[in-house]
Amino acid sequence: MPFEGIGAAVRRKEDARFLSGRGNYTDDINRPGQLYAYVRRSDRPHARISRIDTTQASKAPGVMAVFTGADMAADNIGGLPCGWQIHCKDGSPMKEPPHPVLAVDKVRHVGDPIAVVVAETKQAAKDAAELIEIDYQELPAVASVRDAVASGAPLVHDDAPGNICYDWHIGDKAVVDAAFAKAAKVVKLELTNNRLIPNAMEPRAAVGDFDPNSGDFTLYTTSQNPHVIRLLMGAFVLHIPENKLRVVAPDVGGGFGSKIYHYAEEATVTWAAGKVRRPVKWTAERAESFMSDAHGRDHDTVAEMALDADGTFLGLRVSTLANMGGYLSTFAPCIPTYLYATLLAGVYKTPVIYCEVKAVFTNTVPVDAYRGAGRPEATFLLERLVDVCARDTGMDRVAIRRKNFIPADAFPYQTPVALQYDSGDYQATLDACLKAADYAGFEARRGAAAAKGKLRGIGISTYLEACGIAPSAVVGSLGARAGLYEVANIKVHPTGSVTVYTGTHSHGQGHETTLAQLVCDQLGVPLDQVEVVHGDTGKIPFGMGTYGSRSLAVGGTAMVKAMDKIIAKGKKIAAHLMEASVEDIEFKDGQFSVAGTDKSKTLTDISLAAYVPHNYPIEELEPGLDETAFYDPKNFTFPGGCHVAEVEIDKDTGVTEVVNFVAVDDVGRVINPMIVEGQVQGGVAQGIGQALLENAVYDEGGQLLSGSFMDYSMPRANDLPMITVGTEITLCTHNPLGVKGCGEVGAIGSPPAVINAVIDALKDYGVRHIDMPASPQKLWSIIQSGTPRMAAE
């Protein structure tokens, strides 16, 4: 058997269909008798709706029905629920205003859905939607967090005074203030983390189907977690019990977080299908994606580091305003709190940390997790601040990091912000990355670039993140309204092939291959005899889906546990067949053998006996070889590493070219190195995008200015370099695979590396900080505004 198990760079099983145009994405699904939905959305950032008249639209050709929020309310349809409740400093719960599926009396952002037309064709639905008459009373709007918290700002929700959703904190302020009082030096930095639009290439889509005979509903949707959608939509919105609702997330064209949440259109098409008793399909146009997919990031932060005279970090104090948008998206409240502030120790042994976060409502699209979710914000803050500490104290950027690293022998390491890291070696990833990037040889390259009239800089980021989300009891105590375990059902069929039913979901990660490799490794079954099934609540027992780099650490571990059960049962069957005692049976490479003898049985012998139990210990053992395991992780996992970016800035245009990028990450054990590399490269591309190109811009009145690919600068092939990826691993100590997760590291580690490099390139211009994106215009202005000054001025 070829080597296909853990560590093999096997080519992906899913590629054949994707490469031949045989993928099965939601918009490819057509149900018999299907109708099409078009959503009429608000073009006003903030307004009262005084009248909606659907008379003309209802009479338009091909129209079956027009529905508004009032129709849903009449049917007792609930609002979109929020899955996480944060408590404020004073113990009070966050403000959680209603989030109607279709806006009823007020719209709160451009793109807020108001009505839906269901018609025979997409064009008929769209044409009719134009005929809906809506009278608005416009209200003043707020788009930025600073404007939203200003006194006298218009209120997005009447019951959220000051537009504050919550005012939360972590750490002991008095202790941190005391550390600052005795510090030799305090370094302060104000920064923003730019708002991003995830833009998976597949626009969101949903097809609702209703079977009048059985009363069963099926929703096909672009989701990262179909069971979560079934739970939220069934229990809280449409009141359909789980046994009458199937949610299928077929091939999904990228998610990056934006397809975790339960969206209005999913509930709308499912409900509408029941009303008109025919299937109803909705597919977003890209313009709708820009104004209705949850956005990411959008923080405004003041951070201060207290240092002693030799550059040791004594304390960190952080105050952040986080934009929630017009409503709370499914997981929004936990992003700037438990996925952000708890990461502020980073790879450093900063002894005391205090962070306060105000989450703020604005007249913008809801903000939620986007690749990295909270951790890129924490990392950008820390790695910028550490560079500024080096600059302000005159220390070397590498030296100040090494001095403050948590040493490799300090694990398990308890941070002052709740997390306990299990393993890591930050010196090792830093060393390997500096070497691969030829950091030592940089000054010569800077000189060579200068001779060509280019400004060259190099930047480092040493980072850590928390993923493998998450221990249920822990997140429950922090406000999560769900458990975050994972589920696997593994069937060994009578003739020895295997089907894995996983609660995780693949939307580009390659689970059909990686998860199958786990089966090769543990059960000794060849890859082509293993099938991985995901994304269908009708087939899979349960699952929490894929986000937070959790699929292997949590979902893979559930598989290991299910396979352990299969092996344990197989041993009993083998003992019976070979007339030996169970304790003497060993299992290796797909063979059950009796220790110390040459007697053995293959897994197929055992599975056949299990399903054709003629000679079988039927008195004490049930037939079949089919096991399910639920696994609740014991801790988060903590991937980390070092990213080095090297840039050249054109003095005449301000354009930055990333000329070299090296990432050396500790992602724990690697199952498929080819896939890990691809995940890191994709993440880095998004991180470089955030650092140099991407920005979701609202004008002061709440209109989205970057609402298409013409205005929102997506990274294109020519904007990016080849991305060198290395790994330098330590094993996760609390899951049997030793895996940590690799989906988000690229997007988390890279933005500060790029910005640190840009600032290094501009060191003669006295630049202390530049907010992202470091656009040509910003850099050109800096370069134009002055003769080079000395860096230390």
Add this chain to the structure above:
Amino acid sequence: MPQVTLTVNGKRHTVEVEGRTLLVELLREKLGLTGTHVGCDTSQCGACVVHVDGVSAKSCTMLALQADGSNVLTIEGLAAADGTLHPMQEMFREHHALQCGFCTPGMVMSAVDLVNAHPEGLSEKQIREGLEGNLCRCTGYHNIVKAIAAAWPLMHQKAAAAE
């Protein structure tokens, strides 16, 4: 309703369309060829790229009527009749140049045209510039660039051998 007659993947079709029907709508909705994708509404992403008379074209930016009488090749028709993958498909698989697969059909069709158009050779820079009209959110393009570079000799050797 007006009619259009065109050949798609070697098969002739006559289809009724509205004047405003796009080529991509004809392919996906009338012919059921859902391998060609729609990723945007501003002609920016290239998920919809097919070949029209041998040259890549954004099928979201062409009316179905404009394709009347033409010969269209979509991703479904790229592999050989016996199912053998085109070298570009093969190299995308070999170099892990796809993750979610959504950009892939358009990316592959663009890449085939790019390689065809450059028998003299293709540098990394030219490949990156040649992908100007194709967005991928998953891969960071690194492996796509590698796959196209690896497909170039295979495609041109094959062409040379056939001559």
